[in-house]
Amino acid sequence: MFRIVRPHIFPLLALALALAAGPAASQRVAEPPKHGAPPPFFNGVTPEQGAYYAAGGTSIEHHRDAAQELAEARLLQGQLAALAPQRKGVVDAYVVSVALDSDGVFAREAREAGRVLTARYAAQGRSITLAGPDGRGGPLLARGSPANLDMALARVAELIDPKEDVLILYTTSHGAPFGVVYNYGDEGWGVMSPARLDALLDALRIKRRLLIVSACFSGIFVPALATGDTAILTASSGDRTSFGCQADSDWTFFGDALINQALRKPQPLEAAGREAAGLIGQWEAKGSLTPSLPQMLIGERAKAWLTALDTRAPKVASSPVGRPAVSLLEK
Numbered sequence: 421m422f423r424i425v426r427p428h429i430f431p432l433l434a435l436a437l438a439l440a441a442g443p444a445a446s447q448r449v450a451e452p453p454k455h456g457a458p459p460p461f462f463n464g465v466t467p468e469q470g471a472y473y474a475a476g477g478t479s480i481e482h483h484r485d486a487a488q489e490l491a492e493a494r495l496l497q498g499q500l501a502a503l504a505p506q507r508k509g510v511v512d513a514y515v516v517s518v519a520l521d522s523d524g525v526f527a528r529e530a531r532e533a534g535r536v537l538t539a540r541y542a543a544q545g546r547s548i549t550l551a552g553p554d555g556r557g558g559p560l561l562a563r564g565s566p567a568n569l570d571m572a573l574a575r576v577a578e579l580i581d582p583k584e585d586v587l588i589l590y591t592t593s594h595g596a597p598f599g600v601v602y603n604y605g606d607e608g609w610g611v612m613s614p615a616r617l618d619a620l621l622d623a624l625r626i627k628r629r630l631l632i633v634s635a636c637f638s639g640i641f642v643p644a645l646a647t648g649d650t651a652i653l654t655a656s657s658g659d660r661t662s663f664g665c666q667a668d669s670d671w672t673f674f675g676d677a678l679i680n681q682a683l684r685k686p687q688p689l690e691a692a693g694r695e696a697a698g699l700i701g702q703w704e705a706k707g708s709l710t711p712s713l714p715q716m717l718i719g720e721r722a723k724a725w726l727t728a729l730d731t732r733a734p735k736v737a738s739s740p741v742g743r744p745a746v747s748l749l750e751k
Contacts, residue, residue, distance in 0.1 A: 441548075450553035450560065452524040453605025453666070461610060471598040471613060477620075479566045479602055479610025494618030496550075496562035500575045504545035512585040513541035514576045519551040519564040520602045520612065521591035523667040527554040529634070529675040530564065531588045532741060536679050541588060542732040546579075548572050551703035552604065564593075566602055566610050570620065586725055587621075587629040592675060594665060595635030595656075621645075623641045629723055630689070634674045636661040639715045648719040651726060653678065653693050656712040663709055670742030673700050674714060678746070685737040688730050690718060707749040 460480060462499065465473070505514045517534035519526035534549035550564040550572060562568050569591075576587055590611075594601045599613035621629060631652040633641050638660035646652065655662035655674035664673035671680055677699040682692035693716040705710050 422424065423472075435470075439485045449555065449557045451555050452527055452553050453522045455523070455603060456606045459494045459601075459603060464690050465596070467597060470596070471615075472613065474611035475619075477566060477570075477610075477612075477616050479608065481565075481567075481608050482557075492562060495560065496568055496571065499548050499562055500572065502545070503548060503579055506546075506580050508581070508584075509586075511725050512546060513543045513546040513729055514580060514585065515541065515543045515588045515590070516547045516569070516572050516576065517590040518549075518569050518572075519546060520566070520569075520591060520600055522552045522604045522685055523562070523594075523665070524553075525549040525665055525667055525669040525672065526564075526592045527528045527558075528556065528670050528742065529672060529679070531558055531561075533592070533632075533675060533679045536738070537588055537708050538682055539738070540733045541586075541729050543588070552572055553683065555698070557576050563604055563608075564602075565604060566653035567610055568621070569612075573620060573624055577626055582625050582627055586630065586729065587626050588632075589629060590632045590634070592597065592634040592672065592681075595637045595662070595727060597637050597640070597659075599640070600633065600635045600638065607714050614641045617641070618644050627720070628630045630722075630726070632678070634662070634672055636665075638662070639657050639713070642715050642717050646719065648721040649725075651689060651718040651722045652716070653696075655688075657715055660710065660712045661692065661706075663704065663714040664712075666746040666748060669745065669748060671745040673703055673712070673745045674744070676740070676742075677703075678714075680740045680742065686735050689726055690716070693732040702748045703749065706746070 511590055515537045516528045519530035530551040531549055531554055534547055538547040546595040549561050550568050552563045591600055599611040602610035627649045629650050633654045636656055637658055638654035638656055641654055662674055677696035697714045700714055
């Protein structure tokens with residue numbers, strides 16, 4: 421039997437989606453849906469079968485309340501409608517940040533990653549975050565799911581000039597040897613494989629892209645998505661786990677090192693990637709952890725548009741937020 425790898429997962433407090441109207445509901449802090457039952461289907465297939473189904477975009481949704489689904493659809497449509505069109509003659513960045521697991525660490529990481537990347541790449545009005553409740557009282561957003569991500573990317577494809585503009589996609593979740601895992605409480609399961617993401621971006625004709633994948637085994641995305649117009653950074657090599665995904669944390673190791681620290685500074689992406697890998701290596705050595713070996717590959721043509729985007733980065737570094745991921749080693 422094949423089992424999806426979900427290291428270091430601690431239970432959350434309570435399930436509350438607070439979608440009801442009224443003052444009392446709006447004053448409650450929505451808690452991330454907790455995981456209970458094991459994911460169906462994927463634990464009962466071989467790795468080869470899992471990879472095959474994941475490449476097709478397989479996901480399972482069930483026990484959804486119709487009124488909640490209508491509210492979800494309205495949330496997503498509102499976020500998509502708010503995206504601004506591209507500007508002719510300007511290399512516009514469109515930021516999509518998505519948490520594909522409902523554990524609170526991913527919702528918090530995706531939200532802050534969206535803010536940092538939007539500020540760094542001057543993507544105000546051209547940024548969308550898909551993430552469930554963060555347990556901290558953050559604004560209600562459409563949940564991170566394969567279907568919502570598909571629609572967000574399709575909307576970006578409608579707005580961009582593919583010869584001029586850039587997609588910046590940040591995904592954070594647990595990982596499996598054949599892709600990034602989607603798991604929303606006990607209501608949604610699935611996997612986004614490298615082949616699936618590659619086919620999706622190709623069909624949408626999104627060629628210029630900065631892809632950042634925060635998950636175990638995420639290095640498998642590098643060979644599948646590498647092109648001259650792609651920059652890709654991953655939390656680990658294709659055969660290693662990454663660390664820091666405890667549900668009550670604010671950051672994974674990779675998210676903290678790359679987004680919360682390195683990319684807040686006025687330095688090129690390549691330098692930020694090297695800084696993040698160095699920090700992660702130090703933390704892993706401190707905890708006597710097997711090195712995750714973060715990956716980075718920047719295509720030759722991507723270097724030109726990255727330079728254009730990096731010139732817009734804030735000239736002064738912003739301060740990290742949240743509890744540092746390395747504090748997990750001090751427990």
